[in-house]
Amino acid sequence: MMELNSTDDGFEAAFAALLDMKRETDEDVDSQVAAIIADVRKRGDQALIGYTARFDRVELTAATLRISTAEVDEAVSACDTELITALKLAAKRIHAFHAKQLPKDYAFTDKVGVRLGLRWTAVQAAGLYVPGGTAAYPSSVLMNAIPAKAAGVERLVMVVPTPGGRLNPLVLAAARIAGIDEIYRVGGAQAVAALAYGTETIRPVDKIVGPGNAYVAAAKRRVFGQVGIDMIAGPSEILVVADGTNDPGWIAADLLSQAEHDTAAQSILITDDRAFGRRVVEAVESHLKTLPRAAMAKESWDRHGAIIVVPSIAESVPLIDRIAPEHLELAVDDPDGLAAKVRNAGAIFLGRYTPEAIGDYVGGPNHVLPTARSARFSSGLGVLDFMKRTTLLGCDSDSLAAIGPAAVTLAEAEGLGAHGLSVSIRLNPGDR
């Protein structure tokens, strides 16, 4: 864990180093992934079945690639009622938040009579990758699927590996609640290839979203163009801005809630009270004694954690914008006032009673958010990620006469004769 003070000499260099800190380890799996994709394109289901036997130790046939409705029914009935109720509450709240993102079309006729418009349509079919094993989070199923359904995606296909034949029934319950249309028990680069190019059993989709390991990420990069993909997420991060009146134990828990995700996760505290910062460090140590994922959280906190002391909370703003955090928690007296000054953040959590984790599950906003400073230019997952725009333009002979000559002038200046001709031929029909 690193301690910085914004008024120290050398702060700028230390802060720049913090921003540049590389936390991910690149795993070069690209050539393996390329071979797997080529094989799935060539051999379809048989390739999927082969890789699933090899990587997941599960013997499938074309008939058992898909998880049946009866299997989902069974999984749902195996789940604790309290958990199903919690998932349903989460789904309802996520849907309510995302439904408000549905964009509006527009259409107008301008002064010279040109008709103009912009129309949004949903992507027809989308694929959702869900990791298997310990990283199979039902909350992620909801967060990825519900925006797609809110957008109007008609066919939402989930792929999930079942290593050793095991699958968390809660993941299937979340899929059912979110309205997933088809589920296949395949994973890895082979599942991404199947979604992008199709096999005998799995029809291709237009867009693929969802988290995955290095193979999945490399496969998504490779099939991009054939289909759309979401961002490739990096390790999780939180930036907590907290004044000295907070309970150090609360803030320590928030920092650890990111740290426990991954040894590459990063938790940063900005405070105007150096003594408070010390108390938070102590509370982190105290929490670590009892937390189930303490080893992971400790390694992340030791390697990537930071406390930055600033003279006043207001002076945190330029630092926040440079960090451009995935999650920003504002545990201060006037969180709304401070939030209004922030430009770059994936999601903001306002006030002392809004721990980031509430947003991971039941708040309503998405938990798929831009990492690694990309909140400077990108956004969390939303309804628009499953939609696309088409523009519309309509001239009649009069309106073409009004604006056409300028187009001919510009086309000729750019040396594009057929462009000019296609307009001028309609301006002077007698000349043809």
Place this chain on the structure above:
Amino acid sequence: MMELNSTDDGFEAAFAALLDMKRETDEDVDSQVAAIIADVRKRGDQALIGYTARFDRVELTAATLRISTAEVDEAVSACDTELITALKLAAKRIHAFHAKQLPKDYAFTDKVGVRLGLRWTAVQAAGLYVPGGTAAYPSSVLMNAIPAKAAGVERLVMVVPTPGGRLNPLVLAAARIAGIDEIYRVGGAQAVAALAYGTETIRPVDKIVGPGNAYVAAAKRRVFGQVGIDMIAGPSEILVVADGTNDPGWIAADLLSQAEHDTAAQSILITDDRAFGRRVVEAVESHLKTLPRAAMAKESWDRHGAIIVVPSIAESVPLIDRIAPEHLELAVDDPDGLAAKVRNAGAIFLGRYTPEAIGDYVGGPNHVLPTARSARFSSGLGVLDFMKRTTLLGCDSDSLAAIGPAAVTLAEAEGLGAHGLSVSIRLNPGDR
């Protein structure tokens, strides 16, 4: 040029082959580009100056990297008044169309008292790559810059190579009209690297847009993550749907207006009148006799052009959606009715008096559009490409008590103890 009939045996195979036709030739410049980017990161301005001397045969200093206001003034005054007027008309219309895309924030408090919101902000600084030489199109400067300015981007930086010291004055005039803030006379991978990482003279940006050659495309892919990038555009395409009452010469001009861009461009006609299709082919040959870029257009038309005959115009819809064309022209009696049935298209041109080229210049919608079937999942350039969303969530002690227990339940089911703790510690402050 290929002729297909949708009722022929073997149509499906031929159509699938048309969709899969690879028109681009990959040029492997990635390792060269990696070295250039590393060098610019290391040596900054000196690297830029070196590459510009080598590739563009122009000797620069740190002081002359930037194109001065006086130089822009001079360029503008060298331009023909008619051209400046045409550019200004185009800019005004593009701005009017794009200003309507400014998205709305939302904020609400739900029944249990949770405050929720979504806020859009503009990317702070954006870079626009403009190719030099023959591909330097002033219209592209307007199409890339105006959405950024409409979004609220504060610092818009243009880079443009000046091979042999030459630069089209119209490009500078367009930059002035579009409100570009800084212009640097550098190009290639080195310019992309400078925009992404900054040098002594060029401050870094958050997002890079604009077309370029294989080096520029490879550099954009490499700096993605450090900055946002726009789509990597492929060769241009047009799909014209025309009944037999059209003037074959008009439709032929439209097909050629894409074909003249690039030998890899593709022009497709769908018609319900086979004899009309033949007349269009003849008209293409006739136009080719007089067009300045006839050799380019002929090669593109011969290699990639296609005419598809369908029994009725209505039957074109599923073919259109599978082609997902960049440009879709509907030269039919009821273009609006047909357009309403189409799902996948970058831009639609309605009716017999709306040649695609009018949209390249002065229509108002953007001419930077998704190619290679990507209109299935992506959109033309717009204001939203220069903005990003931040979500907001705020609980107080009561609303956290309402939804917090479900979050704790789910966190525990996912094995994330610190997530659960960060919520539960606030639910039962007495317990800590």
